[in-house]
Amino acid sequence: MNASDSIxxxxxxxxxxxxxxxxxxxxxxxxxxxxxxxLVECNLPPYIGKWSLLGDFIRDDEDLDSxxxxxxxxxxxxxxxxLEQVSTYGNRCRHPLGRVITTxxxxxxxxxxxxxxYTSDGxxxxxxxxxxxxxxxxxxxxxxxxxxxxxxxxxxxxxIGFELLPKEFTLSQLRRLYEVVLNIELDKxxxxxxxxxxxxxxxxxxxxxxxxxxxxKLFKFDHKQYISQMSNGLHFEL
Amino acid sequence: MNASDSIxxxxxxxxxxxxxxxxxxxxxxxxxxxxxxxLVECNLPPYIGKWSLLGDFIRDDEDLDSxxxxxxxxxxxxxxxxLEQVSTYGNRCRHPLGRVITTxxxxxxxxxxxxxxYTSDGxxxxxxxxxxxxxxxxxxxxxxxxxxxxxxxxxxxxxIGFELLPKEFTLSQLRRLYEVVLNIELDKxxxxxxxxxxxxxxxxxxxxxxxxxxxxKLFKFDHKQYISQMSNGLHFEL
DNA sequence: CCAAAAGTGTTAGGCCTACACCCATGA
DNA sequence: TCATGGGTGTAGGCCTAACACTTTTGG
Numbered sequence: 001m002n003a004s005d006s007i008x009x010x011x012x013x014x015x016x017x018x019x020x021x022x023x024x025x026x027x028x029x030x031x032x033x034x035x036x037x038x039l040v041e042c043n044l045p046p047y048i049g050k051w052s053l054l055g056d057f058i059r060d061d062e063d064l065d066s067x068x069x070x071x072x073x074x075x076x077x078x079x080x081x082x083l084e085q086v087s088t089y090g091n092r093c094r095h096p097l098g099r100v101i102t103t104x105x106x107x108x109x110x111x112x113x114x115x116x117x118y119t120s121d122g123x124x125x126x127x128x129x130x131x132x133x134x135x136x137x138x139x140x141x142x143x144x145x146x147x148x149x150x151x152x153x154x155x156x157x158x159x160i161g162f163e164l165l166p167k168e169f170t171l172s173q174l175r176r177l178y179e180v181v182l183n184i185e186l187d188k189x190x191x192x193x194x195x196x197x198x199x200x201x202x203x204x205x206x207x208x209x210x211x212x213x214x215x216x217k218l219f220k221f222d223h224k225q226y227i228s229q230m231s232n233g234l235h236f237e238l
Numbered sequence: 239m240n241a242s243d244s245i246x247x248x249x250x251x252x253x254x255x256x257x258x259x260x261x262x263x264x265x266x267x268x269x270x271x272x273x274x275x276x277l278v279e280c281n282l283p284p285y286i287g288k289w290s291l292l293g294d295f296i297r298d299d300e301d302l303d304s305x306x307x308x309x310x311x312x313x314x315x316x317x318x319x320x321l322e323q324v325s326t327y328g329n330r331c332r333h334p335l336g337r338v339i340t341t342x343x344x345x346x347x348x349x350x351x352x353x354x355x356y357t358s359d360g361x362x363x364x365x366x367x368x369x370x371x372x373x374x375x376x377x378x379x380x381x382x383x384x385x386x387x388x389x390x391x392x393x394x395x396x397x398i399g400f401e402l403l404p405k406e407f408t409l410s411q412l413r414r415l416y417e418v419v420l421n422i423e424l425d426k427x428x429x430x431x432x433x434x435x436x437x438x439x440x441x442x443x444x445x446x447x448x449x450x451x452x453x454x455k456l457f458k459f460d461h462k463q464y465i466s467q468m469s470n471g472l473h474f475e476l
Numbered sequence: 477c478c479a480a481a482a483g484t485g486t487t488a489g490g491c492c493t494a495c496a497c498c499c500a501t502g503a
Numbered sequence: 504t505c506a507t508g509g510g511t512g513t514a515g516g517c518c519t520a521a522c523a524c525t526t527t528t529g530g
Contacts, residue, residue: 006281006359010335014258017295021257021328021339043244057255060337064328088326088341090259090302097248099298101259101339103326121244172481189484190520213480214527410508427511428493451507452500 019090022102023067024055024140026086026147027076029111030164034129035181036114037144038075039136041124046096047137051128053144055102068105075117075125082108082163086150087143094139106147108163152182156238159200162221168204170216171195178238194238200226257328260340261305262293262378264324264385265314267349268402272367273419274352275382276313277374279362284334285375289366291382293340306343313355313363320346320401324388325381332377344385346401390420394476397438400459406442408454409433416476432476438464 027038039051054075058067068083083105090101114127128134136144154160161177162169175191178184195201201219208215265276277289292313296305306321321343328339352365366372374382392398399415400407413429416422433439439457446453 003281003283003286007283007335010282013295014336014338017258017297018256019259019296020252020255021259043241044248045241045245048241057251058257058328058339059255061330063330064326064339085325087323088302090296090341092299092301097245098252100252101296101302103328170482187520187522188482189522192483193485194519208482210529211481212529214482214529216482408509425493425495426509427495430510431512432492446509448502449508450502452502452509454509 020057020095020098020100022055022057022100023064023071024053024102024104024143025068025071025083026053026104026106026144027072027109028106028130028151028164029109029114029127030177030180031111031114033176033180034131036111036127037130037133038125038127039134040075040119041126042137043123044096044137050137051126051134052137053104053140054125064103068103068107072107072109075119076109076111078109078111080110080163082160084150084154086147089139089143091139102143104143104147106151108151108160110164110166112166155181159198159221159226168206168218168220170208170218171201172216174219199229258295258333258336258338260293260295260338261302261309262291262340262342262381263306263309263321264291264342264344264382265310265347266344266368266389266402267347267352267365268415268418269349269352271414271418272369274349274365275368275371276363276365277372278313278357279364280375281361282334282375288375289364289372290375291342291378292363302341306341306345310345310347313357314347314349316347316349318348318401320398322388322392324385327377327381329377340381342381342385344389346389346398348402348404350404393419397436397459397464406444406456406458408446408456409439410454412457437467 029036029038038054040054042048042050042052054071056067056071058064062070064085065083068085069081072081072083084107086104086106088101088103090099092099094100094102111127116124116126119125130148133144135141155178161174161181164177164181165173171192172188174195175186175188178191179186200222202222202225204218204220206218208218267274267276276292278292280286280288280290292309294305294309296302300308302323303321306323307319310319310321322345324342324344326339326341328337330337332338332340349365354362354364357363368386371382373379393416399412399419402415402419403411409430410426412433413424413426416429417424438460440460440463442456442458444456446456
């Protein structure tokens with residue numbers, strides 16, 4: 001087969017096998033010692049009244065990650081966004097209107113207020129406690145749980161917990177985050193020791209304010225340290 | 239917005255944003271103490287003469303994993319196939335003929351002979367040593383390296399090494415496989431101890447044959463043990 | 477002075493690592 | 504008998520996990 005044959009054959013296949021393609025975002029926010037997920041009301045039969053992940057079809061002029069960012073920034077107004085691709089779902093029958101293949105991302109956002117809003121189409125957008133989720137539309141239950149598992153795995157393997165907290169935080173807040181997300185208990189002293197030994201935190205001069213007890217020191221994540229340590233082959237753990 | 243509006247709006251979007259979609263497989267085979275990868279000659283400009291991963295456009299009637307299996311079984315004749323989705327690539331300009339989004343899988347196959355063959359189109363299909371790869375077409379270099387990294391990670395986290403070996407193997411063969419794939423050295427005694435403590439191997443009565451030294455015992459992977467241990471929350475490591 | 481969370485060290489056990497010699501077999 | 508890889512045990516260090524009391528602040 002020569003090159004021009006192969007071009008036309010490939011063109012034909014590309015035409016024949018086109019599918020709709022979307023990205024879906026599992027958006028995690030942390031607040032009041034709960035892990036929350038942002039969902040949108042679904043009004044496609046047969047899922048009317050169910051909730052679904054935030055997603056959209058990909059546009060011609062954007063890469064996958066850009067599409068995911070677009071979806072995110074369309075619904076959240078946040079300081080920083082951490083995005084990571086998880087997995088792609090394309091079962092023939094996963095969408096009632098025909099074949100749609102979707103790539104799922106999980107994202108971590110720093111939220112201060114968990115207020116419900118609406119999409120431009122008037123659909124409700126609402127934060128749900130991850131431990132108290134409604135049934136979801138499409139195969140979004142499956143997508144959500146693998147994203148949650150992935151989040152838990154990543155949280156153990158690298159320092160992404162900071163992405164869910166304000167820029168400055170106490171060690172107890174961080175530990176609590178780990179406990180909530182991983183659904184485990186952590187020893188206070190061991191956790192402090194561990195984190196200090198990792199050298200990923202910069203101590204600030206500031207203290208917690210307006211707390212009815214001894215105020216804790218505030219820390220920041222030291223991004224430079226992290227980069228240099230990782231490039232030296234170091235390994236984060238728990 | 240009511241339901242029928244939303245149906246027609248979604249339909250319109252699905253029509254407007256259709257893309258070509260493919261799966262690509264990074265096929266790993268192990269032999270002669272080398273990790274090998276199966277590649278196919280590419281004859282699409284501007285990549286003529288380069289090599290590329292094996293892949294194909296997805297068909298209407300198949301799920302993603304089925305498509306990957308189809309690609310695999312089209313080019314390999316093997317005992318067992320281990321398939322795992324890795325990541326999805328969809329940059330606008332990754333394909334010269336237009337937008338193609340592709341989901342990458344890595345797969346482990348038990349190969350006995352690494353003979354070169356041809357596709358039905360007459361393109362060469364050839365095994366390459368993973369440490370001595372040619373430059374690849376499209377973004378396949380990037381895909382391949384993330385699949386290789388993923389393989390290394392998975393190999394440390396769960397017992398998949400067996401998938402690359404014959405059903406019965408010696409502990410030294412297994413250790414060598416780990417050394418080659420992970421590009422590290424492992425202590426013979428520590429490795430044996432570790433693997434025995436994991437209780438994932440069934441000792442057979444058989445011994446190696448036709449070796450010019452003391453023959454080693456042959457082991458099999460104990461799949462039942464693995465399932466029951468994992469469901470008890472146990473954890474594989476190295 | 478009371479409540480509430482911050483902050484702080486030590487010890488025991490398990491796990492990983494490093495290491496060297498004899499054994500069984502085929503040529 | 505020689506060459507080749509098979510097979511085996513022990514000791515030290517490191518990391519982890521368990522555990523309780525004093526300190527600081529606000530009310």
